[in-house]
Amino acid sequence: MPLTLASIRQAPKAVLHDHLDGGLRPATVLELAGQCGYDQLPAQDAAALGNWFRDAADSGSLERYLETFAHTTAVMQTAEGLRRVARECALDLAEDGVVYAEVRFAPEQHLQRGLTLDEVVEHTLAGFHEGERLAADAGTPIRVVCLLTAMRHAARSLEIAELTVRWRDRGVGGFDIAGAEAGYPPSRHLDAFEYMRANCAHFTIHAGEAFGLPSIHEAVAFCGCERLGHGVRITDDITDSESEPKLGLVANYVRDQRIPLELCPSSNVQTGAVPSLEKHPFDLLARLRFRVTVNTDNRLMSDTSMSREMLKLVDTFGYGWSDLERFTINAMKSAFIPFPERLRIIDELIKPGYAVLLG
Numbered sequence: 261m262p263l264t265l266a267s268i269r270q271a272p273k274a275v276l277h278d279h280l281d282g283g284l285r286p287a288t289v290l291e292l293a294g295q296c297g298y299d300q301l302p303a304q305d306a307a308a309l310g311n312w313f314r315d316a317a318d319s320g321s322l323e324r325y326l327e328t329f330a331h332t333t334a335v336m337q338t339a340e341g342l343r344r345v346a347r348e349c350a351l352d353l354a355e356d357g358v359v360y361a362e363v364r365f366a367p368e369q370h371l372q373r374g375l376t377l378d379e380v381v382e383h384t385l386a387g388f389h390e391g392e393r394l395a396a397d398a399g400t401p402i403r404v405v406c407l408l409t410a411m412r413h414a415a416r417s418l419e420i421a422e423l424t425v426r427w428r429d430r431g432v433g434g435f436d437i438a439g440a441e442a443g444y445p446p447s448r449h450l451d452a453f454e455y456m457r458a459n460c461a462h463f464t465i466h467a468g469e470a471f472g473l474p475s476i477h478e479a480v481a482f483c484g485c486e487r488l489g490h491g492v493r494i495t496d497d498i499t500d501s502e503s504e505p506k507l508g509l510v511a512n513y514v515r516d517q518r519i520p521l522e523l524c525p526s527s528n529v530q531t532g533a534v535p536s537l538e539k540h541p542f543d544l545l546a547r548l549r550f551r552v553t554v555n556t557d558n559r560l561m562s563d564t565s566m567s568r569e570m571l572k573l574v575d576t577f578g579y580g581w582s583d584l585e586r587f588t589i590n591a592m593k594s595a596f597i598p599f600p601e602r603l604r605i606i607d608e609l610i611k612p613g614y615a616v617l618l619g
């Protein structure tokens with residue numbers, strides 16, 4: 261089966277790094293803005309608004325990229341707004357052939373109209389569950405797990421870690437920190453990570469995206485994260501020799517420990533973490549046998565989907581179905597759900613799905 265956008269959409273996929281507030285449908289942003297009286301949107305029709313998000317995110321700076329979220333989070337301040345966005349997120353991922361998704365968002369950014377942290381989580385989970393039901397009815401079943409993010413410039417990370425543990429048996433799978441990385445090292449939130457570890461609870465950390473190796477070092481060595489959000493700057497610890505790359509202490513540790521890298525090719529280019537897709541270290545890291553995974557990050561801002569990210573990698577690095585299967589299994593091995601459930605998805609969905617495509 262040739263690798264095209266259409267055929268890749270048929271392949272079972274898993275995404276570990278997708279932001280709820282980065283994946284809204286432009287038409288939904290407009291409708292919800294109308295409903296809640298938000299009048300700051302930079303465009304008034306869906307196509308123009310979609311273009312605006314992509315262009316703003318293309319600026320090459322993480323700070324500018326993060327500005328786009330002011331508009332999406334503004335329309336996610338009510339029960340109905342959260343529920344709808346979560347429902348549509350599950351449906352959009354399922355329609356793209358994603359069978360397992362971990363979708364993250366920061367509850368503390370959704371309190372402007374009086375919802376409590378627990379209510380924010382409750383309505384969002386209700387939306388995911390509705391989406392899962394509708395997707396199953398449509399013949400495109402998906403499992404969606406929610407990750408709760410704390411903003412790294414703020415001081416609520418322990419509270420969000422506690423929220424994560426409180427909701428962990430009801431659809432929340434883990435914890436994360438995100439936001440401006442430079443100046444806000446992971447160790448600033450050490451108490452939150454210690455709380456998570458003490459509760460045997462899962463967490464990932466955005467690190468090695470806008471800032472380099474020290475951030476990754478802290479995330480894995482001090483904070484003990486299970487996965488790295490992006491982690492693309494791990495290449496700072498790999499000597500750039502095409503014939504025989506040499507790994508430093510941190511890079512070796514990340515590879516030895518099989519710490520998954522949640523790589524987001526389009527987003528990494530947009531934020532300037534890498535200069536271009538052709539220069540993205542995805543392939544170098546894959547060849548060095550790091551546990552690489554393919555992710556969307558922000559589907560709206562990057563105008564992308566899991567299938568599109570995979571197609572870009574296929575076009576850039578010449579990957580085949582067996583490579584896409586390996587990246588997908590890497591993601592499932594690293595998922596924040598119990599081991600038997602990971603195995604079931606790998607054995608019953610991923611492997612049979614790729615076997616058909618491999619012929």
Ligand SMILES: [Zn+2]
Pocket residue numbers: 277279438466489557
């Ligand atoms: Zn992210």
